[in-house]
Amino acid sequence: MKFIEYLQHYTDVTLLLPMVLVTLFILLVIHIVTFLLTKATGGDYRLLLEKYYELIISITSMLFFIGMFFLVEHRYFDVSEQFYEIWNKYDDFLLLLALFISIFFINFIDTFIIPLKLLYKEEKATLRMMAMIYMLFIFAYIKYIYKNDNYDSIIVYFIIMVVGRFIYFDASFTDFLKAMKNLFLETPMLLLGLATTAIVAWFGFGTEYLLKSNGVVLSLWIAHVFVVIEIAIIHLFIRSSFRKKPDSKYDGYYEDKQYEDDYYGDEDYSQYED
DSSP, X not given: OOHHHHHHHHTOHHHHHHHHHHHHHHHHHHHHHHHHHHHHHTOOHHHHHXXXXXXXXXXXXXXXXXXXXXXXXXXXXXXXXXXXXXXXXXXXXXXXXXXXXXXXXXXXXIIIISOOOSOOHHHHHHHHHHHHHXXXXXXXXXXXXXXXXXXXXXXXXHHHHHHHHHOOTTOOHHHHHHHHHHHHHTHHHHHHHHHHHHHHHHHHHHTTSSOSTTOHHHHHHHHHHHHHHHHHHHHHHHXXXXXXXXXXXXXXXXXXXXXXXXXXXXXXXXXXXX
8 A cells, every 4th residue: 555545544534533432432431440549549640640641652652663663674665775775784773763762752742742740750761661561562462463573673672671771780689679669560550551552453453444554563553643642632621620620739730830840840848948
């Protein structure tokens, strides 16, 4: 299929609308269940939602860049042979560059498009690491269930990055245990992310809205784009609702003002001084 044919397929309303409704239904179920659980346990509803948002944003960004790498690697684009000569020579470095770009893309989304003000930097780092582990699950599914070896070279990079997150030259055993503990505590978010992908993949590929011909990873990215757009809309609504009713310990986070850092903003803490 040519690009214009892919575009016509993915913008076909009869296929597009059901996909939008399914992803929206998934998000509504997650929000309702999260609200009921936090109400019963005394947890923070918005904080848990932001963790889910961060994970989905990270997953979506990685899916896109890995999907694009796959398309270039397997020559889906009609470009000159000179381009592919350069690609074959430097593809390892270009893959690393794509992964770094995905990190900057995540920062842009969760800062400006879907501002997540309740998460600490350490929490974001843990959730992004969880997104890499998520990608390993996806690659394992593609390789052993879908019987496709197209992503073998990419799997090595993710394994190295995950291992490097826990074992680096100046890491102590305590640092390792702390990182493992943080990752373990966010396991429910990983399961939630995998469940989201499983449902959209089951529906998308089952209805043939998502195509395998342009790569499984890129098709999953297309499905997750719907989820991210809907998250942006829902998150804006939630922020507006809580701005009108500032009754939690996080009141200052949703004010329209400039933050001095990613942790607390520029609130006045003089009331806590002796």
